[in-house]
Amino acid sequence: MYKTVWILTLLLSGTLMAKEHKLSIVIHGGAGTILKKNLSGKKEAEIRAKLTQALDAGYKVLENGGESTAAVMAAINVMENSPLFNSGKGAVYNKVGKHELDASIMRGSDLQAGAVAGVKKTKNPINAAFEVLKNSPHVMLSGEGADKFAKQQQLEMVNNSYFDTDYRYQQWQAINDKKEVSLSEDLLKTDSKFGTVGAVAIDINGTIAAGTSTGGMTNKAFGRIGDSPIIGAGTYADDRSCGISATGHGEYFIRYAVAHDICARVLYKKNGLNQAANEVINQELVKAGGDGGIIGLDNKGNVVMTFNTAGMYRGFKTSEKKAQVFIYKTN
Numbered sequence: 572m573y574k575t576v577w578i579l580t581l582l583l584s585g586t587l588m589a590k591e592h593k594l595s596i597v598i599h600g601g602a603g604t605i606l607k608k609n610l611s612g613k614k615e616a617e618i619r620a621k622l623t624q625a626l627d628a629g630y631k632v633l634e635n636g637g638e639s640t641a642a643v644m645a646a647i648n649v650m651e652n653s654p655l656f657n658s659g660k661g662a663v664y665n666k667v668g669k670h671e672l673d674a675s676i677m678r679g680s681d682l683q684a685g686a687v688a689g690v691k692k693t694k695n696p697i698n699a700a701f702e703v704l705k706n707s708p709h710v711m712l713s714g715e716g717a718d719k720f721a722k723q724q725q726l727e728m729v730n731n732s733y734f735d736t737d738y739r740y741q742q743w744q745a746i747n748d749k750k751e752v753s754l755s756e757d758l759l760k761t762d763s764k765f766g767t768v769g770a771v772a773i774d775i776n777g778t779i780a781a782g783t784s785t786g787g788m789t790n791k792a793f794g795r796i797g798d799s800p801i802i803g804a805g806t807y808a809d810d811r812s813c814g815i816s817a818t819g820h821g822e823y824f825i826r827y828a829v830a831h832d833i834c835a836r837v838l839y840k841k842n843g844l845n846q847a848a849n850e851v852i853n854q855e856l857v858k859a860g861g862d863g864g865i866i867g868l869d870n871k872g873n874v875v876m877t878f879n880t881a882g883m884y885r886g887f888k889t890s891e892k893k894a895q896v897f898i899y900k901t902n
């Protein structure tokens with residue numbers, strides 16, 4: 572009798588210990604001077620639909636028991652393949668009229684990370700970053716070497732002109748010529764500098780992953796590398812604290828090691844993720860003059876979306892809440 576009770580107790584505690592973690596995914600599609608008056612109803616609807624599609628793609632992976640790295644890539648791939656965001660197709664132009672893309676991904680269970688900087692031919696830079704994580708002894712590859720590595724890993728390669736869009740071209744010309752151009756849908760005023768994409772997810776095992784992918788900043792010097800591929804600046808994940816993906820003026824995010832600073836505050840100061848993000852984005856960065864924001868989640872799956880700009884394309888979905896997307900301060 573006692574033996575049966577004992578076995579039953581053991582089985583029960585085993586089941587409880589193997590309790591599944593709350594699933595959660597949060598994404599962004601860039602921060603900036605995003606104002607309702609500058610965004611047509613049609614464009615706004617398209618952006619909201621694409622963000623929802625990205626959330627659904629990422630969440631589906633989690634729901635099927637997939638890893639958070641795979642969920643992050645699935646969500647980011649949707650945005651990379653859309654001309655609406657400054658990553659993959661639709662990436663901004665650099666000073667010499669070309670596209671140079673940056674991306675990184677990090678896994679919080681073992682602090683493994685991968686990044687590519689300045690790739691010109693890799694269709695989905697986030698996938699190349701993951702290949703670096705998985706199949707190379709390095710953390711970051713750049714330029715031609717990174718493209719070559721992506722090709723060796725059998726990733727899809729494209730000509731640099733694949734990333735072209737009329738809209739980004741006009742934006743670049745306007746900035747380059749320092750003259751106003753009238754665009755049919757004047758997004759120029761809303762996100763001409765920024766528009767990176769990112770995702771952070773926590774899977775059934777409680778592993779956090781964070782990833783970021785970008786074309787960088789419009790009219791950047793060729794060879795310029797922003798915060799997005801830099802682990803600790805644009806991307807960070809540590810299961811002991813949180814996962815973060817950033818967007819904004821990269822030079823500030825690098826100097827303030829934004830993604831890592833937020834996770835460090837959670838880990839060492841025992842701050843809640845909201846407080847940590849708020850102090851870094853709305854206090855430290857604002858004092859310094861750095862525009863931008865972050866999305867992230869802690870190891871309980873609680874989501875944060877903090878920015879010091881007028882708006883940030885963003886959204887989340889958890890096992891408790893259906894997909895919700897936002898553009899402006901409150902909606």
Ligand code: ASP
Binds near residue numbers: 764765766821
């Ligand atoms: N952080 C990116 C960079 O500086 C730009 C952005 O987030 O839009 O390259």
